[in-house]
Amino acid sequence: MTASPSDPTAAPAGPRTRSRADRARQVAEVLRRQIASGAFPSGVLPDERSLIADHGTSRNTVREALGVLRDEGVVERRQGVGTVIRRRTYEHTLERLTGLAETLSAYGRVSNEVRVADVIRPPREVARKLCVPDGGQVVYIERLRRLGDDPLSLDLTYLTTDVGRPLLDADLAGRDLFSLIEESVGGPLGSASVTVHAVNADPGTSALLATPPGQAVFTVERLTRLPDGRPVDLEFLRVRGDRLAFRAELDRGTGVLDSPTGDDR
Template sequence: MNPPSTGQAPQTPRNRQRTRADRARQVAEVLRRQIASGSFTSGMLPDERTLIADFAVSRNTVREALGVLRGEGVVERRQGVGTVIVRRPFEHTLERLTGLAETLGTHGEVVNQVRVAGLVRPPGDVARKLDVPVGGRVVHIERLRLLDGVPLSLDLTYLAADIGEPLLTADLAGRDLFGLIEQSIGARLGSASVTMHAVGGDPHTCALLDIPAGSALFTVERLTRLPDGRPVDLEFLRIRGDRLAFRAELVRAGGGAR
């Protein structure tokens, strides 16, 4: 026997009532993106009344969204002033092969603390990716990178020996590796393969980056090649998730919609 009809539509994913937490998360995500792109040039968020009208949500939802951003250390509430942006993640494009200082130099001073620099016998996977013969060596460089004095990333780099050895006496603290490589070889680099994912940072890395253990990090593996396709630079970057946002313009490939 079928149950009596209530006259109401079943609660499907399309018509289920969104919770205030859902709406607050959406507001926080949009504001976070606006902050990263530099939309609020005054350094402050609009007042609550403006945000309520803009997002068509309640005051409590706006306050919950601002609480999310405060918890992330992105904004803080100052009595008599308003909601002030205290940490703005900077954008790094994925469309061009650029070094960190090339991309972020206009936002502040990029400084590199060189922790390791020398010839080493590479791990097997590194040797394979750089086409290093058995028994061969590579140059290993590890740098802690800071933007305006605040840690941004921990970069582990392996370079083909003939490319890397001339750089051991170069200005590793003040220059991007890409620029140093191109200056050394007298030619431009060619292309790179990039793999990126997010992880909770281990205690040692987080301590170096001055963030709590378990904080979100981007881990980036980038294999850079010369124009002839020869791999010369393998990097493993661990980047603070609260300080950098990646951006790209993508074009949908041809073919009909399904």
């Protein structure tokens, strides 16, 4: 196969012809990542001519790429200004165990609407994961989290009672659970197992998170343990995909962190 250094997004000698939609998606991926990583601090994208030069592609492809991002709600066209960023997606690290508010406090005021805070008998699977005996109780906290005025996530949290009871009288509306738990246990948390799904929001979730129906959301399960390996905190988060992204640094070697309690699945 030969070099075709003219238009990098034009169909080269591949096994099938690529459509303009293919090329536009290719441009949109790069732009989305630049926007999320803060590459355009002015909040305005480079003009069409610059984008055509940067991506070595046609005007129509650039326009279609901007259309993809517009449909996703990432950018909008503003008369006399250009293509402006509507909403930035913030990056939350998965490199270490960090509360969302710790990441987001740099970008605005994080507040929580406490929907439930009580002692309950948990679903059997939740009891199993928290090593709570049959018939035992847990503390259940449900919060709607906002960044500024915009809903960001709906957080369902199950805590073992020893760790959770003191939190029922704490400032759940204003503070991160991690720091409250660390005050409650008198020391740092240990490790966590995290699983991240991408799903279309059901109507109830869309309404709560103030998104269009079917908005792509992350559902995150996070099981957090004390340094001695005992699980104390099981959370199910629904996070707006248009507000948050996850970031991690990986290594080709063996797993760098092993769950102290082994496989909890």
